[in-house]
Amino acid sequence: MNPPVYLVDDDVAVRDALSLLLSTVGVNVRAFSGPQDFLSVLPKLVPGCLILDIRMPAISGLKLQEQLTASGVSWPTVVISGHGDMEACRKAFRNGAIDFLSKPIDEQDLIDAIQKGLATLGRAAEADAERRETMALMACLTPREREVLSFVARGFTTRDIAGSLKLSPRTVESHRAAIGAKLGTTSAAEMTRLWIEAGSAP
Numbered sequence: 699m700n701p702p703v704y705l706v707d708d709d710v711a712v713r714d715a716l717s718l719l720l721s722t723v724g725v726n727v728r729a730f731s732g733p734q735d736f737l738s739v740l741p742k743l744v745p746g747c748l749i750l751d752i753r754m755p756a757i758s759g760l761k762l763q764e765q766l767t768a769s770g771v772s773w774p775t776v777v778i779s780g781h782g783d784m785e786a787c788r789k790a791f792r793n794g795a796i797d798f799l800s801k802p803i804d805e806q807d808l809i810d811a812i813q814k815g816l817a818t819l820g821r822a823a824e825a826d827a828e829r830r831e832t833m834a835l836m837a838c839l840t841p842r843e844r845e846v847l848s849f850v851a852r853g854f855t856t857r858d859i860a861g862s863l864k865l866s867p868r869t870v871e872s873h874r875a876a877i878g879a880k881l882g883t884t885s886a887a888e889m890t891r892l893w894i895e896a897g898s899a900p
Contacts, residue, residue: 702746747815774815
């Protein structure tokens with residue numbers, strides 16, 4: 699099933715119209731009557747693309763966007779507004795919105811924005827999967843191998859590493875061979891990339 703699209707709008711007519719439009723083009727849409735309704739089930743939701751109306755009672759769309767960003771929920775967000783407020787537009791983009799659409803909403807613009815958001819979401823999921831795989835590879839390294847790898851990632855030669863760790867160059871080469879076998883590469887550049895990707899940048 700395609701990643702979901704979450705529509706948060708307190709206007710029932712707009713909510714129903716957009717839900718119908720999106721469902722007819724194959725979008726997996728779930729509508730909410732307001733931010734509280736959405737936040738109450740947020741922990742159970744899978745990542746998706748958000749469509750947020752700016753002007754809603756109690757919590758505005760921008761305030762909801764800020765709360766989500768602050769809590770680490772960085773799902774692609776399309777902000778919609780019945781008022782072409784440039785300051786609100788700027789704030790939405792500063793908070794990470796991928797698009798800002800004014801009502802009445804052009805159907806194709808909305809569909810294009812959602813496709814852009816879902817593509818972004820897909821790339822983020824792929825990057826997360828790659829990072830988890832890299833972390834698993836790093837977990838296979840011994841403490842000494844991780845230490846040697848940290849020097850490799852900083853551009854040290856085998857002789858430099860040997861001198862810093864008080865090891866023989868042959869021992870360092872042995873460690874590098876073991877690291878290469880576990881990470882699936884003998885390239886210093888690729889080892890460095892994996893080291894940084896795992897969050898272990900020197």
